[in-house]
Amino acid sequence: xTIVMKNIYKRYDKQYVLKNISLELRAGKIVGIVGxxxxxxxxxxxxxxxxxxxxxGSVNYPDSLSNRPIGFLIESxxxxxxxxxxxxxxxxxxxxxxxxxxxIDNTIKALDMEAYIHKKSKKYxxxxxxxxxxAIALLGNPEFLVLDEPTNGMDPNGIxxxxxxxxxxxxxxxxxxxxxxxxxxxxxxxxxYILVMEEGEAVKSIDKDDIVSYKHVTIxxxxxxxxxxxxxxxxxxxxxxxxxxxxxFKAKNMNPILKKLSLENIVLQDIExxxxxxxxxxxxxxxxx
Amino acid sequence: MKVSxxxxxxxxxxxxxxxxxxxxxxSIVLALGLVYAIKFLQGPFTIKAISGFYGIGSTVALAVFxxxxxxxxxxxxxxxxxxxxxxxxxxxxLGKLLAAIFLGILFGGVCAIVLIGASYYLGWQVxxxxxxxxxxxxxxxxxxxxxxxFFFNWNILQKHEYAYxxxxxxxxxxxxxxxxx
Numbered sequence: 001x002t003i004v005m006k007n008i009y010k011r012y013d014k015q016y017v018l019k020n021i022s023l024e025l026r027a028g029k030i031v032g033i034v035g036x037x038x039x040x041x042x043x044x045x046x047x048x049x050x051x052x053x054x055x056x057g058s059v060n061y062p063d064s065l066s067n068r069p070i071g072f073l074i075e076s077x078x079x080x081x082x083x084x085x086x087x088x089x090x091x092x093x094x095x096x097x098x099x100x101x102x103x104i105d106n107t108i109k110a111l112d113m114e115a116y117i118h119k120k121s122k123k124y125x126x127x128x129x130x131x132x133x134x135a136i137a138l139l140g141n142p143e144f145l146v147l148d149e150p151t152n153g154m155d156p157n158g159i160x161x162x163x164x165x166x167x168x169x170x171x172x173x174x175x176x177x178x179x180x181x182x183x184x185x186x187x188x189x190x191x192x193y194i195l196v197m198e199e200g201e202a203v204k205s206i207d208k209d210d211i212v213s214y215k216h217v218t219i220x221x222x223x224x225x226x227x228x229x230x231x232x233x234x235x236x237x238x239x240x241x242x243x244x245x246x247x248x249f250k251a252k253n254m255n256p257i258l259k260k261l262s263l264e265n266i267v268l269q270d271i272e273x274x275x276x277x278x279x280x281x282x283x284x285x286x287x288x289x
Numbered sequence: 290m291k292v293s294x295x296x297x298x299x300x301x302x303x304x305x306x307x308x309x310x311x312x313x314x315x316s317i318v319l320a321l322g323l324v325y326a327i328k329f330l331q332g333p334f335t336i337k338a339i340s341g342f343y344g345i346g347s348t349v350a351l352a353v354f355x356x357x358x359x360x361x362x363x364x365x366x367x368x369x370x371x372x373x374x375x376x377x378x379x380x381x382x383l384g385k386l387l388a389a390i391f392l393g394i395l396f397g398g399v400c401a402i403v404l405i406g407a408s409y410y411l412g413w414q415v416x417x418x419x420x421x422x423x424x425x426x427x428x429x430x431x432x433x434x435x436x437x438x439f440f441f442n443w444n445i446l447q448k449h450e451y452a453y454x455x456x457x458x459x460x461x462x463x464x465x466x467x468x469x470x
């Protein structure tokens with residue numbers, strides 16, 4: 001099952017906040033969206049959830065038997081503050097006719113909310129409110145989940161639990177998840193596919209394999225060999241940065257490079273390899289723009 | 290989301306609200322005050338005045354309860370959870386409208402009981418149809434009017450992105466092929 005968004009444009013007055021965005025949300029896959037404030041992430045999510053219908057383009061939903069095919073948490077968690085967390089969950093499950101007490105109990109357990117679920121939700125901390133918002137989104141076992149910064153305000157343990165739970169939902173329950181966050185490492189951890197947005201446009205789409213396959217390499221050679229090494233690497237197609245007495249570049253596999261260096265009689269004095277991350281790609285892209 | 294679910298849950302919330310009973314009691318007490326004045330102080334008042342005194346409390350309460358039907362959802366932001374597709378938006382609106390009618394029937398019904406009770410107590414002729422149908426009809430119209438007044442103010446003046454008008458009118462340039470689920 002897939003939700004397909006094609007050529008989405010959204011305008012407020014004369015300004016376009018979304019320009020020609022296309023996105024596919026498949027069952028069992030997690031799509032991450034990153035971008036600075038005002039990039040259009042939330043607007044895109046609202047269109048997908050049906051909160052905004054005044055847009056150009058198309059959104060195709062699959063035929064679904066579920067009462068509530070899309071669960072969502074957008075901007076901030078929505079619930080009735082004068083009711084307890086449990087009362088909120090019960091209300092929404094009755095309203096959307098997805099109510100079994102077991103369903104609610106399982107959701108509470110999965111999100112580790114037992115300790116405070118019967119307290120008035122206006123007394124919750126930000127992290128607790130986020131969990132309640134996610135719990136409401138999860139009611140009724142939706143086929144798709146749309147979560148806007150779900151780990152906002154959570155403690156580190158809570159973040160790990162939520163991210164692990166999202167991975168479980170995608171892998172085991174085949175739920176398609178669209179998630180946005182300013183925490184690039186969170187997005188990298190869970191997403192199968194990442195969309196980088198800037199000023200309403202999709203500037204880059206990244207598969208998770210593209211991130212993990214590269215490494216940042218920094219090598220130090222003798223000063224007499226520096227220029228020669230730089231030229232050799234550039235001939236091999238690498239983008240090399242010269243930094244005092246070391247050379248930095250991205251590479252998938254060091255073995256052919258090391259072979260080449262030994263053939264050219266270039267002695268490595270030092271080598272440092274770091275994991276290539278989504279952060280690197282994101283800031284490289286922003287620099288390029 | 291079904292209209293019946295919205296209505297049932299709304300009715301449950303209304304009946305659980307203690308301020309409903311407080312406002313009904315105040316309205317009844319005001320009306321009974323006038324009945325006392327008529328019976329024991331020879332007050333020159335008619336049945337219209339009794340319904341008017343009842344109305345002092347009930348109209349204010351009814352206006353508040355009718356706007357509360359939307360205000361709770363707007364202030365908490367839960368309105369976005371309901372406005373996820375055309376069917377839900379329709380169910381939400383109709384459910385709230387029926388809940389406003391329920392409130393009108395409730396307040397109008399209590400008014401009818403007060404008027405009939407007062408007439409029997411004061412030994413006046415009882416116009417059953419006029420004392421039952423008229424107050425209920427008037428209170429239902431009043432409640433629907435106040436609910437719609439708030440609703441259209443929110444839609445037209447606020448230009449809120451969740452406003453019903455924005456959500457039921459598609460842009461003419463929209464080449465939509467989305468299917469409501």
